[in-house]
Amino acid sequence: METLRKAGLRITPQRRAVWSAFEAAGNEHLTADEVFGRARDELPELSRATVYNTLAALVDRGLLRMIESRGAVLYDPNPDPTHHHFRCRRCDRLYDVHVEGVEGLKISGKQDFVVERKSVLLGGLCPECLPAK
Numbered sequence: 001m002e003t004l005r006k007a008g009l010r011i012t013p014q015r016r017a018v019w020s021a022f023e024a025a026g027n028e029h030l031t032a033d034e035v036f037g038r039a040r041d042e043l044p045e046l047s048r049a050t051v052y053n054t055l056a057a058l059v060d061r062g063l064l065r066m067i068e069s070r071g072a073v074l075y076d077p078n079p080d081p082t083h084h085h086f087r088c089r090r091c092d093r094l095y096d097v098h099v100e101g102v103e104g105l106k107i108s109g110k111q112d113f114v115v116e117r118k119s120v121l122l123g124g125l126c127p128e129c130l131p132a133k
């Protein structure tokens, strides 16, 4: 909850419930539906619309980042702006990773684009899903 306070947000029961959904999940990336399901355990009268509004407010304050994965929007509570993602094709988990060389990425052959952000999604097999040697 400290994070909410630091971001200048008043702590309401709704915000508390939404934020603790992430804390309870070990700061994993969650869909709005997953947040809704978990937040409702804490605050049963919570509506879906409130969850969406709260998520939007948290994104607005930079506490959550929206990322896309397999056509779904996930909310990412990791405040580190330099992290990227790795998705395991077997267990479908999305890992936070640091990627080397991202600073050097540029569009080849086109000069008129201004790149403002770079987000890298790598895919493959995570250590847990590698076949045993």
Ligand SMILES: [Zn+2]
Pocket (backbone or CB within 6 Å): 088, 089, 090, 091, 092, 093, 125, 126, 127, 128, 129
């Ligand atoms: Zn895996």
Ligand SMILES: [Zn+2]
Pocket (backbone or CB within 6 Å): 029, 076, 078, 083, 084, 085, 095, 096
């Ligand atoms: Zn992440």
